[in-house]
Amino acid sequence: MRFFHLSDLHLGKRLHEYSLREDQADILEKILEAVRRERPDAVLLSGDLYDKTMPSAESVQLLNLFLEGLAAEHCPVLAIYGNHDSPERTAYGSGLFRKARIYVSPVFDGIVRYVTLEDSFGAVDFYLLPFLKPATVRSFFPDAAIESYTDAVRTVLEATRRTADPTHRKVLLAHQFVTGALRSDSEETVVGGLDNVDASVFEGFDYVALGHIHRPQSTGSERIRYSGSPLKYSFSESEQEKSISLVTLGEQQADGMAAFKVEELPLTPLHELRCLRGSYEELTARSFYAPLNLEDYYRITLTDESDVPGALQRLRTIYHNLMELAYDNRRTRARMALGQQSRVESRTPEELFADFFRGQNGREMNPLEQKMLAQALAEREVDA
Known part of the structure; x- marks a missing residue:
């Protein structure tokens, strides 16, 4: 069979x-x-x-x-x-x-x-x-x-x-x-x-x-x-x-x-998910992006030490479906290290889920979603 x-x-x-x-x-x-x-x-x-x-x-x-x-x-x-x-x-x-x-x-x-x-x-x-x-x-x-x-x-x-x-x-x-x-x-x-x-x-x-x-x-x-x-x-x-x-x-x-x-x-998707990394100058060079399918879905990490004004909108003129833009440089790495050092293991389930939701949806939970989360956590405590 x-x-x-x-x-x-x-x-x-x-x-x-x-x-x-x-x-x-x-x-x-x-x-x-x-x-x-x-x-x-x-x-x-x-x-x-x-x-x-x-x-x-x-x-x-x-x-x-x-x-x-x-x-x-x-x-x-x-x-x-x-x-x-x-x-x-x-x-x-x-x-x-x-x-x-x-x-x-x-x-x-x-x-x-x-x-x-x-x-x-x-x-x-x-x-x-x-x-x-x-x-x-x-x-x-x-x-x-x-x-x-x-x-x-x-x-x-x-x-x-x-x-x-x-x-x-x-x-x-x-x-x-x-x-x-x-x-x-x-x-x-x-x-x-x-x-x-x-x-x-x-x-x-x-x-x-x-x-x-x-x-x-x-x-x-x-x-x-x-x-x-x-x-x-x-x-x-x-x-x-x-x-x-x-x-x-x-x-x-x-x-x-x-x-x-x-x-x-x-299985070949209609749009691929692609991750790009480099400086703004590198990623906007025609020689770099010409071979790519610019209709795919992109996550771009810029390595410039200073933020590029209007980078998201300017990059979207090339990468039409740019979903996420991040920076990786000395400043962001230092901030991440500081955040990890100060983070405590006793974070509440509400805080952990809020981080997860923010990462998946790019926004904070609205009041209705917060209420639904509270109800779900209460039910889980009863189940446990």
Whole structure:
């Protein structure tokens, strides 16, 4: 059986206040082209379909068009919700979707649903495990000792294995941070890494299709893999190569595990994310910028010792989509060193999140966003 493994579409994502709708529509169409070319037996979407729990109408329309395109190719779709998704909104209409062979994880109720597909080697059970928090799992397993994310996922999967058919090959869709995975700046993290899950909890699955981390990689085992996001969502990802993970699952071997291999099908974005560094004079020289695609998205770091008046506007006459401008010189390095020296480890979660928000959006939180943050932190204290 051959299937595409994708995750972290983050439809509705904005980067430094730039809308990425055009880029996302383009990459979804390129994925559909790959489906028409490769004819996979299924497409797996491992969470974070949307960037917000309350997606915009444009984001919903984008996902609808993508799913309609997959249905038109008679390609089954298996999807779970991630930490950015609303379980109720993602699962809405799932009964109707099933008629088009689009299978979406329901709101978690203590049971991991699965979908069985067949090939020449027999049955493959695809288990749909949505993003889980310990507090969610405790409510369905009150007698289990659940103190961490690892405990939570292990408890759920142990219950799942007890009813699994040992003659069927098993694929798991999950959306968690597995210990040891390499992160990027665009991923939502829990301070201190308390949200990590040990890879051992996935033992026994022939392939684990992970979402949540945006860099394509295997972690813990070659069978446990992040496909990565189809687009670059931070400048820390500028050197990454985005792709579709094409997984081929063969027959069961003597050890009970299925043979498998993974190929990466490259994805070319509409606009690349590029980081440039140098003096203002260097970066505005025609000989420097002439070979570049000036419609790409840019982060520029100027090394001039003095600020260049009007640099942002002047550079944008050349680099039309300049998203971020920074300086790196003796003055900024001294300021950074002073800031690091004076920073104390007892910074509040509110302050840490405010820094994260400012870096992602280029602005301060408004009063409504501050209120929502306070509510989320209060709920987290209750969950803990």
